[in-house]
Amino acid sequence: MTRILTRAALVLLAVLIAAYVLLPILVIFPMSVSENGFMAFPPEGFTWDWYRSLSTDPTWFASAGQSLTVALASAALSVVLGTLAALALVRGRFPFRRLALLAMLSPLIVPYVIVGLAVYIAFLKVGLTETPLGFVLVHTCLGVPYVMINVSAGLVSVDRRLEMASMNLGAGPVSTFMRVTLPAILPNVLAGALFAFITSWDEVVVAIFLSGPGMTTLPVKMWSGIRVEIDPTLAAVSSLLLLVLIGTFLLTGLARGIQRLLARRSSVNLDHSGV
Amino acid sequence: MTATLTPTEAAPSGPTEGRRDGALRGRLTFDRWGLLALPLLVFLLVVFIAPLAFLIASSVTDPTLGLDNYRKIFTESVYLRVLVNTFTVALTVTAVTLALAYPYAYLMTIATPRWRALLTLIILVPFWTSILVRSFALVLLLRDTGVLNSIAMSAGAIDEPVPLLRTMTGVVFGMVQIALPFAVLPMYATMRTIDRRLLDAAQGMGDRPSGAFWRVFVPLSMPGVAAGLILTFIQALGYYITPALLGGPKNTMIGELIVQQVSTVLQFGFAAALAVILLGTTFVLLAITSKFMNLERMLMGRS
Amino acid sequence: MSQNTTDSRPDDQAGASINVEKVRKQYGATTVLDDVSLDIRAGEFITLLGASGSGKSTLLNIIAGFTKADGGRVHIGGRDLTKVPAHRRGLGMVFQHYALFPHMTVFDNVAYGLRRHGTAKSAISGLVAEALEMVELGHLAKRKPSELSGGQQQRVALARAIVFRPPVLLMDEPLGALDKLLREQLQLEIRRLHQDMGITFVFVTHDQEEALTMSDRIALLQSGNIVQIGSPSDLYERPNCRYAAEFIGVSNIFSGECRDGVFDDRINGAQYRLGSAASGQALMVRPERLAVRPGIALSEPEDNAVEAVVEDCVYLGSFRTVHARTSGGDLVVARTDVPRGEDGVHPGAKVTLTWKIEDGRVLA
Numbered sequence: 001m002t003r004i005l006t007r008a009a010l011v012l013l014a015v016l017i018a019a020y021v022l023l024p025i026l027v028i029f030p031m032s033v034s035e036n037g038f039m040a041f042p043p044e045g046f047t048w049d050w051y052r053s054l055s056t057d058p059t060w061f062a063s064a065g066q067s068l069t070v071a072l073a074s075a076a077l078s079v080v081l082g083t084l085a086a087l088a089l090v091r092g093r094f095p096f097r098r099l100a101l102l103a104m105l106s107p108l109i110v111p112y113v114i115v116g117l118a119v120y121i122a123f124l125k126v127g128l129t130e131t132p133l134g135f136v137l138v139h140t141c142l143g144v145p146y147v148m149i150n151v152s153a154g155l156v157s158v159d160r161r162l163e164m165a166s167m168n169l170g171a172g173p174v175s176t177f178m179r180v181t182l183p184a185i186l187p188n189v190l191a192g193a194l195f196a197f198i199t200s201w202d203e204v205v206v207a208i209f210l211s212g213p214g215m216t217t218l219p220v221k222m223w224s225g226i227r228v229e230i231d232p233t234l235a236a237v238s239s240l241l242l243l244v245l246i247g248t249f250l251l252t253g254l255a256r257g258i259q260r261l262l263a264r265r266s267s268v269n270l271d272h273s274g275v
Numbered sequence: 276m277t278a279t280l281t282p283t284e285a286a287p288s289g290p291t292e293g294r295r296d297g298a299l300r301g302r303l304t305f306d307r308w309g310l311l312a313l314p315l316l317v318f319l320l321v322v323f324i325a326p327l328a329f330l331i332a333s334s335v336t337d338p339t340l341g342l343d344n345y346r347k348i349f350t351e352s353v354y355l356r357v358l359v360n361t362f363t364v365a366l367t368v369t370a371v372t373l374a375l376a377y378p379y380a381y382l383m384t385i386a387t388p389r390w391r392a393l394l395t396l397i398i399l400v401p402f403w404t405s406i407l408v409r410s411f412a413l414v415l416l417l418r419d420t421g422v423l424n425s426i427a428m429s430a431g432a433i434d435e436p437v438p439l440l441r442t443m444t445g446v447v448f449g450m451v452q453i454a455l456p457f458a459v460l461p462m463y464a465t466m467r468t469i470d471r472r473l474l475d476a477a478q479g480m481g482d483r484p485s486g487a488f489w490r491v492f493v494p495l496s497m498p499g500v501a502a503g504l505i506l507t508f509i510q511a512l513g514y515y516i517t518p519a520l521l522g523g524p525k526n527t528m529i530g531e532l533i534v535q536q537v538s539t540v541l542q543f544g545f546a547a548a549l550a551v552i553l554l555g556t557t558f559v560l561l562a563i564t565s566k567f568m569n570l571e572r573m574l575m576g577r578s
Numbered sequence: 579m580s581q582n583t584t585d586s587r588p589d590d591q592a593g594a595s596i597n598v599e600k601v602r603k604q605y606g607a608t609t610v611l612d613d614v615s616l617d618i619r620a621g622e623f624i625t626l627l628g629a630s631g632s633g634k635s636t637l638l639n640i641i642a643g644f645t646k647a648d649g650g651r652v653h654i655g656g657r658d659l660t661k662v663p664a665h666r667r668g669l670g671m672v673f674q675h676y677a678l679f680p681h682m683t684v685f686d687n688v689a690y691g692l693r694r695h696g697t698a699k700s701a702i703s704g705l706v707a708e709a710l711e712m713v714e715l716g717h718l719a720k721r722k723p724s725e726l727s728g729g730q731q732q733r734v735a736l737a738r739a740i741v742f743r744p745p746v747l748l749m750d751e752p753l754g755a756l757d758k759l760l761r762e763q764l765q766l767e768i769r770r771l772h773q774d775m776g777i778t779f780v781f782v783t784h785d786q787e788e789a790l791t792m793s794d795r796i797a798l799l800q801s802g803n804i805v806q807i808g809s810p811s812d813l814y815e816r817p818n819c820r821y822a823a824e825f826i827g828v829s830n831i832f833s834g835e836c837r838d839g840v841f842d843d844r845i846n847g848a849q850y851r852l853g854s855a856a857s858g859q860a861l862m863v864r865p866e867r868l869a870v871r872p873g874i875a876l877s878e879p880e881d882n883a884v885e886a887v888v889e890d891c892v893y894l895g896s897f898r899t900v901h902a903r904t905s906g907g908d909l910v911v912a913r914t915d916v917p918r919g920e921d922g923v924h925p926g927a928k929v930t931l932t933w934k935i936e937d938g939r940v941l942a
Contacts (some may be wrong), residue, residue, distance in 0.1 A: 002401060003484065010382045017379055018397045021452060024412035025404055027422055031415060039415060041425040085315040092308030100312060103319055110327070111513025113530040114550040121333065121543060141323045144315060145562035202405045205515050208534070222407045226414060226520060235415075238408040245403060361727030475644045476677040478665040480742070487665075490690075552811045 020151065025242060032235035039232055050232040060237065067218040071200040074139035078196035081140070081186055082147025083189060089148070090155040104148060107141045115142070116209035123210065130214035138206050150195065154188030155181075164256030187259070194252065327554075328459065334551045337544025340477065344548035355530070358552070361529045364443070364518070365511035372458045372507050377500065380462035383457045384469075402456040410520045413449045417521065443524030454510060458503035465499025466492075505564050509557050526531040529553050593621040593778030594655030594745035597639060597761035601650035603636055603691075603802075610636045612802040613650065620655075623772050623779040625789040629797035629825070637799070638782045642748050643667045648906050655745055660743035665694075670747040675755060676731050678723040684710070684734050685719040691742045692767055709741035710734075711892070712771065729760045746778045753788065765791050786826045790814065798822055800937045814864075820941050823862045828867070832861045832884075836940060843884070845906030850882040867937035868912035871930045872922030881932040886910055888927045902929055 027041075032050055034043030054060055085104060088094060107115070119138050120129060128134035158181060166176040182189075204219035211220040218237075225234045305313075334344055341443035348354045383394050401409065416422045419436035427433045439445050469492060515530035522528070529549055536546035597620040609911040611633045618624050624718055626634040639645035640696030641652060649690040651660045670691075679687050688706045697705065710716045713733035723731055732752060739747055749768075752762045772779050774882055783789055789796045797807040798821075806813060806822045817823035823831065832850075834843040841850040841861045851862060874885060886902035889909070893916065900912045900923060910931055914923075923929055 013375070013378050014394065016384050017375055017455070021397055021455065024416050024452075025400070025409060027415055028408065028412050038420070040420050041415075041422045073455050081315040081318055084311040088309050088312030092311060093304065093306040094309030094312050095303045095305070100316055103324060104312075104315060107319075107323060109532065109561065110508070111510075111553055111557065113513055113515045114327070114554050115323070117533055117537060117546055117550050118326035118330035119322075120537070121547075122329055137322045141319060144319075148315075156315055198403070202407075204407055206532075209537070211483050219405065219407050222411070223516075226407065226411050230411075230414065234411055238405075238411055241405055241408055245405075249403075271363070437581075470677060472673050472675070472677040473679060475642075475664065476671070476673055476679070477690065477694075478663070479642060479644070479669065479671040480738070481665050482667060482690070482695035483665055484663075486694070491679055491681075495679075 017095040025238075028235050028238045028242065031240045032232060034102075037232060039230065039235065044069045050146065050236040054233050054236045057233070059216075060218075060233075063216050063218045063221040066132065066135075066215060067201055070135040070139060070217060071197050073132070073136045074143055074200045075193050075197040077136065077140045078143040078147045079189060079193050082144045082192060082196075083151050083185075085144075086148050086151035086155055090152050108145045111199050112142075112203070114206035118208040119206060120209035132215065134210055135200075135207065135215070135217065138210065139200035139203060140196075142203060142206070143199040146195035146199065147189070147192030150192035151185055154185035158184045184214050187256075190252075190255075278441040290386060310484050330547045331551055331554075333544055334547035337547065340415065344545045345552075347545065348548060348552065353446060354549075357527050357529055357532050360526050361512060364450070364522075364526060364528055365508050366445055367443075367447050368511045369504055369508045370455060370456045371447060371451050373500070376455060376458035376462055376503060377496075379455075380459050380466055381501075383459070383463045384466040398456050398459045401452050406453065406516055410449065410516055413445075413452075413521060417448065431524045440521060443522070443526050444529075445517050445521040445523075446526055450511055450514055453514075453517065457506045459501040461506065462496065462499040465502075466496050469495045501564070509560055512556060513553060547562060592745075592776060595653075595780065596746065596780070597651075597653040598637070598641065599651040599653070600820075601637070601640055601647045601652065603633070603640065603645065604648050609802050611640070611647070614796060614799075614802070614804055615650075616804060616807070618778060618780065621776050621778055622794045623769070623781065623792060625781045625783060625793040625796045626799060627786060627796050627825075628788040629784055630799070632799040633802040634784075634799045638748055638750055638780060641746075641780065642669060642671050661697055661738050668695075668742075668744055670742070670744035672732075672735045672739045672747070672749040672752045672791040674750045674752070676723075676735040676752075678734055678738070680723055682722075682765055683719065684715065684721050684723065684726070684735045687723065687734060688719075688738045688741050691738065695742050697742070705741055706737075709737040712740070712774075713737045713767070715771075725780065729764065732756065732764060736768070740771070740775065743775075744777065745806040746780065747775075747911075749779065749781045751782055751784070753783070753785075761788070768792065775933060790826070798825060800825075816939060817862065820862075821858055823860075823939075825942055827912055828865050830863045830865065830908075831941070832863075832908060833859060834861065835859060841938070841940065843906070846884055846904045846908065847906065848884050850884075850938060851935050852938065852940065853936045858940040858942045860941040862939045862941055863933050863937055865899065865911045867933050868910070868914075869904070869924050869932045870912050870914055870930065872927060874928065874930055880936060883930050883932040884910070884937060885930055886927065888923055888925050888929055890925055891923060902931065 012051060024236050031039045031041075033046050033048065035045035035049075036043065062259045089101065090103075094100065115138065119134075123129045123134050128137070162184070163176050166180045167173070168171045171179065202219060203217075204223055207217045207220045211217065216224075222234060222237060224233070225237075323573070337344075348358070354434060379394070379398065383391050386394060414421070416438040418424075419438065419440070423439065424433075424436040430437065439448070473491050473495070474484075474487045477491045478484060480503045482490065513530055514528065515534060518526065519531050519534070522531075529552070533546045533549045533553075536542045536549065596616075598614060598616040598618075600613045600615055601611055602613050603609075614633070614637060618636075626637055628634040636645055640647045641654075643659070643662065646759060647660070651658060653659065654667065654669070674809055679690070682690070685706055686701075689702050692702050695850065706719070707716060710719055713736050715730060717739065718726065719732065720881055723734065726734065735752065739749075752768075753764055756764065765788060768779075768781075768859045777863075779886060781789075781792060786799050790813075793810060795807060795809055796813050797804050798813060799805070800821050806818050808816075813822060813826050817826065817829075821827045832841070833845060834841055836842075836852065836857050839852050841852055843850060843861070869881075884904055886904045888900060888902045889900040890900045892901070895915070897917050898914050902910050902912065904910060912931060917923075
């Protein structure tokens with residue numbers, strides 16, 4: 001009896017938490033199509049006007065474009081640096097290992113406000129504030145630990161004997177890495193890249209420090225929107241961002257499915273070539 | 276871990292030689308794989324660590340050499356109140372998060388795989404959605420003309436809006452949401468490894484189910500709880516966006532104060548001193564944590 | 579029921595009887611226990627033997643109260659405990675993989691049950707020490723389970739289960755994770771413990787040799803049913819079905835039919851006399867009951883015989899096994915003494931396998 005009551009209480013709590021986590025963002029879409037310009041609740045009527053006004057405002061597009069550029073570039077840089085570091089971490093020997101690891105993981109620990117302030121002071125001196133390069137450099141710091149963590153996890157489970165077999169069959173180390181190791185850890189690399197991309201795309205605190213009239217990323221533009229004057233265009237932007245997020249998830253899910261399908265086909269091919 | 280040769284790397288003397296030459300030489304050598312750590316280390320040193328070092332330095336040099344900035348923080352009540360407030364909010368957020376996350380993680384461990392997947396997905400929503408989208412949603416929810424007040428008023432529960440935005444309630448409401456995944460996931464990771472037969476064993480020896488839960492399950496889940504709570508607390512100390520949007524002037528946190536000092540009064544040295552205090556607290560907490568749990572694993576296992 | 583036993587000696591306390599009555603358990607469409615009934619006498623050592631999936635562990639867990647039966651009743655010591663939860667049954671249990679609490683010392687693990695049973699604080703340390711002495715681990719009380727070897731953990735689990743002097747001790751494959759030597763040693767220790775304590779032991783295993791070594795009685799389970807219950811020699815000498823014969827020990831089984839006190843083995847073209855009237859389609863003879871004679875020997879009048887060709891002889895020190903193929907294609911295994919010198923039994927040799935009439939057993 002008490003057992004049933006306990007279970008019921010747990011389930012009730014989970015439902016409340018789910019509502020707490022999901023409901024706020026579910027409110028956004030109805031607000032973005034409400035005719036009421038002050039976004040009072042409940043929403044009234046139905047209109048695409050706020051999306052239309054968004055589409056005619058070039059500043060939103062400029063910000064989105066800048067955000068996308070920064071996110072792509074810093075994800076790419078994170079992948080290169082993070083994968084190399086993961087290789088060193090899992091397989092290599094280098095001095096002051098613990099300290100080095102702490103340094104590599106520190107961007108996860110240091111509060112973003114501090115990162116923002118430190119980088120702002122430093123970049124002011126070298127003229128990197130309000131530049132895409134400045135954003136890419138900082139966002140790479142913030143994204144690279146995720147690549148490292150993901151790729152390390154993948155590397156640990158790679159069977160070294162496959163690499164030995166490849167080299168035994170005459171492939172050089174680089175060729176072995178590209179043909180044997182990399183395919184094995186590719187899912188981890190991609191997951192790391194996705195983390196790094198989203199970290200940059202969403203990042204607002206450091207970006208607030210580095211932004212200015214010369215360069216404003218999308219989150220910063222939203223931030224000033226929310227702070228200064230809440231208007232339904234923000235609801236429209238938020239809805240679109242949620243849509244992009246859902247789309248990304250569906251795409252990665254699809255990609256994983258395709259990958260699994262390809263893996264199955266290639267293993268079938270291997271079987272045939274073996275005969 | 277023997278090295279395999281990569282032709283593009285200019286290798287120093289072989290690692291095996293280095294190892295023979297005594298511990299110190301051995302510790303200072305890179306093997307060929309180890310060299311691959313250098314690009315990232317150099318990058319972080321220049322872009323991340325050097326600015327932090329410069330920040331720490333400027334807290335005692337800007338505007339004048341000395342500890343004036345720190346003296347100001349610890350003597351003027353305005354700033355002391357911000358420090359106290361920061362800890363109060365962070366502690367409250369941590370406590371509320373614990374109260375919600377523990378039962379949630381427990382439910383995840385006893386749920387069927389399908390329900391567990393759903394529960395995981397739900398708890399990860401705050402992790403994946405943009406903090407601005409969520410903050411914006413919370414503003415819509417909490418403001419005087421917002422969802423909660425409108426519903427309560429039309430239901431006749433209240434006559435005029437209860438202020439939620441710009442209050443402590445609002446800040447905690449917003450921050451707990453962000454903290455939940457960081458608390459639930461480590462807790463679940465630990466709970467999942469607890470052998471259910473131990474609870475049977477306790478009951479076999481005459482313990483009530485609730486007694487078995489408190490004496491066996493709860494102590495065994497503590498490493499995950501501690502990891503989750505420390506992550507939550509450390510993160511909560513440094514939050515900026517949520518308190519700035521949802522909190523009022525009465526509950527300013529240290530992050531907001533830092534931004535204010537830079538953006539409105541341009542006191543870089545003072546802002547740096549505040550940042551050093553926040554950074555120092557963070558690292559002290561982590562150092563204490565690392566005494567009784569594996570920090571590397573905690574951070575590495577986060578994703 | 580064990581609060582007031584703090585100063586009683588082990589032999590003061592008799593075990594409790596267990597009566598399992600038409601217990602039924604189903605997981606989805608799979609019937610794990612199919613109306614199983616079993617009467618366990620007070621103080622006996624009974625083993626539930628069976629392959630994995632036979633339902634033996636489920637039966638044990640139902641007796642312990644960890645698993646709820648879909649139907650049937652469980653009485654322990656004459657009381658109906660069917661609806662009583664595990665923590666109020668007062669039984670001792672040793673779990674598969676031991677289930678020691680990793681966050682407690684050996685001492686606290688053993689004291690756990692005493693504390694829950696409300697034993698006086700002053701009495702606890704004495705009782706724990708005594709229980710640990712019984713399993714020869716008195717010196718390790720302050721260790722954590724992770725610092726012990728597998729055999730030591732096993733002993734702690736035993737001490738923990740018996741310290742509050744339960745009337746019944748349940749054991750779920752307690753020796754499964756140990757290597758052979760240690761297992762044999764612990765088998766003897768557990769038997770000794772049973773003799774010292776005089777309480778009822780219910781032991782679950784899939785290892786027939788272990789069951790034969792330890793038990794007063796064995797209940798053999800197959801897909802949710804008890805197919806035979808009896809003493810080890812009952813099960814070995816007088817299996818009541820083909821499954822029991824094949825599960826326990828090595829058996830030679832001839833197929834055929836019983837007619838007028840004679841078993842007609844048509845595959846090998848032979849007829850065997852039966853000691854008593856019986857009916858069934860199989861005749862079983864244990865390897866050590868077979869004698870191997872070179873050539874086509876005339877059998878003694880009281881013996882049955884079948885001819886075969888030796889395929890292999892395996893020398894095993896104290897005895898020898900002979901693998902021989904009958905004309906009908908049955909592979910027969912015989913276990914014989916090792917002869918001094920050549921006795922004409924070698925691969926390729928024609929032999930006659932004989933056995934006393936009463937050593938053949940007809941199976942359903």
